[in-house]
Amino acid sequence: MNHQTRVYDNVFELLPNEQNPSPLVRINRMNPVPEFALYAKLEWMNPFGSVKDRAAWTMLQDLEHRGELGNGRGIVEPTSGNTGISLAAMARARGFHMRAVVPNKVPLEKKVLLKIAGAQLDVVSDELCPAPGLGDGSINIAKTHAKASRDKYAMPNQYENEKNVEAHFQTTGPEIWRQTEGKITHLFVSLGTCGTVTGTSRFLRSKNPNVKVIAVQPTEGHDVPGLRNVTQLGVSKLFDSSLVDDIVEVEFRLAYSRAMELCQTEGLLAGPSSGLIYEGAREIILRDKAGCGVMIFPDNIFKYTSNMMKHIPGLASGNQA
Amino acid sequence: MANYANPEVLVETDWVKANLGKPGLKLVEIDVDTKAYDAGHVPSAVGFNWQTQLQDQVRRDIIGPDAFEKLVGGAGISPSDIVILYGDNNNWFAAYGFWLFKIYGHNDVRLMNGGRVKWLNEPDKQMTTEVPKPAPVTYKASANHLDLRALIPQVFEAQKGGKWNLVDVRSPDEFTGKVIAPPGMSETAQRGGHIPGAKSIPWSTAVKPDGTFKSADELRSIYLDQKGVDPNKDTIAYCRIGERSSHTWFVLKYLLGIKNVKNYDGSWTEYGNLIAAPIEK
Ligand SMILES: Cc1ncc(COP(=O)(O)O)c(C=O)c1O
Numbered sequence: 379m380n381h382q383t384r385v386y387d388n389v390f391e392l393l394p395n396e397q398n399p400s401p402l403v404r405i406n407r408m409n410p411v412p413e414f415a416l417y418a419k420l421e422w423m424n425p426f427g428s429v430k431d432r433a434a435w436t437m438l439q440d441l442e443h444r445g446e447l448g449n450g451r452g453i454v455e456p457t458s459g460n461t462g463i464s465l466a467a468m469a470r471a472r473g474f475h476m477r478a479v480v481p482n483k484v485p486l487e488k489k490v491l492l493k494i495a496g497a498q499l500d501v502v503s504d505e506l507c508p509a510p511g512l513g514d515g516s517i518n519i520a521k522t523h524a525k526a527s528r529d530k531y532a533m534p535n536q537y538e539n540e541k542n543v544e545a546h547f548q549t550t551g552p553e554i555w556r557q558t559e560g561k562i563t564h565l566f567v568s569l570g571t572c573g574t575v576t577g578t579s580r581f582l583r584s585k586n587p588n589v590k591v592i593a594v595q596p597t598e599g600h601d602v603p604g605l606r607n608v609t610q611l612g613v614s615k616l617f618d619s620s621l622v623d624d625i626v627e628v629e630f631r632l633a634y635s636r637a638m639e640l641c642q643t644e645g646l647l648a649g650p651s652s653g654l655i656y657e658g659a660r661e662i663i664l665r666d667k668a669g670c671g672v673m674i675f676p677d678n679i680f681k682y683t684s685n686m687m688k689h690i691p692g693l694a695s696g697n698q699a
Numbered sequence: 700m701a702n703y704a705n706p707e708v709l710v711e712t713d714w715v716k717a718n719l720g721k722p723g724l725k726l727v728e729i730d731v732d733t734k735a736y737d738a739g740h741v742p743s744a745v746g747f748n749w750q751t752q753l754q755d756q757v758r759r760d761i762i763g764p765d766a767f768e769k770l771v772g773g774a775g776i777s778p779s780d781i782v783i784l785y786g787d788n789n790n791w792f793a794a795y796g797f798w799l800f801k802i803y804g805h806n807d808v809r810l811m812n813g814g815r816v817k818w819l820n821e822p823d824k825q826m827t828t829e830v831p832k833p834a835p836v837t838y839k840a841s842a843n844h845l846d847l848r849a850l851i852p853q854v855f856e857a858q859k860g861g862k863w864n865l866v867d868v869r870s871p872d873e874f875t876g877k878v879i880a881p882p883g884m885s886e887t888a889q890r891g892g893h894i895p896g897a898k899s900i901p902w903s904t905a906v907k908p909d910g911t912f913k914s915a916d917e918l919r920s921i922y923l924d925q926k927g928v929d930p931n932k933d934t935i936a937y938c939r940i941g942e943r944s945s946h947t948w949f950v951l952k953y954l955l956g957i958k959n960v961k962n963y964d965g966s967w968t969e970y971g972n973l974i975a976a977p978i979e980k
Contacts, residue, residue, distance in 0.1 A: 518816055519738050526739025526826035
């Protein structure tokens, strides 16, 4: 492994850590307060394409080390796509099978990518009037497989697995601390399983208790894959509200229009959850006026062309001769 | 503390575990999405598909007595058996099944409190993918209690006000017509809103965070005192396609013991499509 020449013995050596951090890129044209240095951490530069490489690898390694995998036993996991794509590719490369249970509203691109990455795919309807406190359909189906077919499946369960938090405590946090030379004042994140927010903030707060953590959430009834509104956070055991200073709610369609703007004015091909985080960061920058902010951009736009067509007028037309 | 009016119609997961395999006890999982049953179910439970097995596949209707007899007999269930129903989505579809078993006069049918998710999340409960192959028996339906069902003439009658309680168990956004159906649902209507005079009492009002029913005292205080359901009047519960309303029908009729409660299974997908029917928003 050589990070200078970038020659590696296997793809896993590319996974991010303090010695090989995902890039931090400064926002220029879209920064409303130039005295406030604003950076985007490009998680799509990770080898399997998203921030979820970190949690997926740490959870998979943990299962392997504990002897939970092998002899026909693979994994089953509920996912909005990114965790599944990372886990499937990793698991298959390590010789294990993978079953992904996804909510129906996951974009078509992700469903197909999951199959290409080698996952067996179950699509379930999560929308049927969410039940109080009982978790989502996809989580429950995955749990059912893990319970009824123990010999075939181990379930990492990103919503409850402390390794998801640990991944960010050991990599994302230290990377940001080093990349900003300890100057970070604001961290901007979104909420899905909450592994990112909890692990990264816990590390940064251990270095500087004054680092502000801002979580950006979409409005209720949203269509931003991978994210949750706090009203949907019951399923995530990893959310620690004591680490979050502000929760900024953003009209979910802005996630799409801001993502498009990032593509077209900053050259950052950011996905909708990044667009949402950017909008939240913008509001806080205008309020706080000075500082050094880091936005964690979970993934890029390539998996969302069908969603973009749904939410950005004009993209769906003119695509045929 | 007061008891449910008919405590015998509800069993706990622990009771089911303790009684698994006893002769005369039959378990049925009823799901809208049978992926759940296929992924794993309570040992010995057969699976019914709400869409394809409990609905007539030609006309829009519940299955008739012949089809019911064939389905239930084919699952190895005799009229004298104790039937335990449970399912996905908080037992909505199991409650619909309960309603159907009662229409056709099955004597001892019960719901497993909390449904499949409660069982799933209890570490001491087993699940299996093994599908039982019961020997079919001849089942004769003992009744045809269509008085448990509201059809449109009664709904019009109720809508005129005064004599009936009309209970709309859908979400507040469906009640006000902000949405016609929950997002992603294919069965829908031409118009949004609710039946004039209906009280909005979402189905989830009846359950605790773990999906089990609230106590009799709590239910009585919510439905009768706070929401003003008059137990001396006849009652119709409705939702969108009649499954969430079966859940509330079960609460009103069996847990609270209100006498004449009907489930309007046509619900909003019928009413919201009628020409010239009055609608409130
Ligand atoms: C696109 C996208 N954005 C954001 C997130 C949220 O990250 P986390 O699950 O660590 O809260 C996820 C992960 O689920 C995601 O897939």
